Amino acid sequence: MTEPAIQTLAIVGASGQMGQVFSQAFTDQGCDVVPLDRPFSKAAIREALTDCDMLLLSVPVTAMDSVLDHMTPxxxxxxxxxxxxxxxxxxxxxxIRRYQGPVVGTHPLFGPILPDEFTPRIAIAPGRETDRDAASAVSRLMQSCGYECFSTTAEEHDRAMAFVQGLNFTSTVAFLAAARDVDGIDNFITPSFKRRLDSAHKMLTQDTELFETISESNPFLQEVNRKFMAYLSLAAGGDLDLLADRAQWWWHHETP
Structure with missing residues (x-):
């Protein structure tokens, strides 16, 4: 079967940060991009979706159902x-429950501002087995915009992100909440601790609602939290050599 080509797109949430990123990226590739933002108009939605190749939902998880109420008809x-x-x-x-046509889940593993020397990657998961051609078409579109894509499943994705985003947030919150109980601790800030504070600053001052929503919506986070607590118990028991050895895995690809 020939993969469908994506030339005409509608984006719900086009005025948001990531919506703007993708609107510009697709436009730069010569695609026709129609923004659909609140307040929704039935006439505008009907016109945008009649011959649309892809509808991209750049909206919070909590808004998904209400947005689909307007779009799926x-x-x-x-x-x-x-x-x-x-x-x-x-x-x-x-x-999948709300739409019988092709469904593809994606997760851009980056924000609207890319760090220097960072390769922007996008996880792509077909909704059904029959949606693999659609997933390939989405991947080709994203690759044409300069993004590196890889295939995954919804479960594999959420298990990984329970660590990468969920535990990263909860452990940072718990660590900094515990550290503030030490009188005069701000007099003892080291460069490495300052780097950790700087990294946590945006997460806790600008993205708290986002990370709370992610944490509440990821079905594997509590399991991951329990696993992390087990490793903390090893640390409390003095088994730091074991933990350090396991942690070295992150640099296993480096040549000694």
């Missing part, structure tokens, strides 16, 4: 329904 059954959420199992189940 106007989808033609051929349009690829796609999201960019940080959690995949629940949103993809919702899209």
């Amino acid at each position: 106007h989808l033609n059954g051929r349009t690829i329904l796609c999201d960019v959420g940080s959690v995949k199992i629940h949103p993809m189940k919702t899209m």
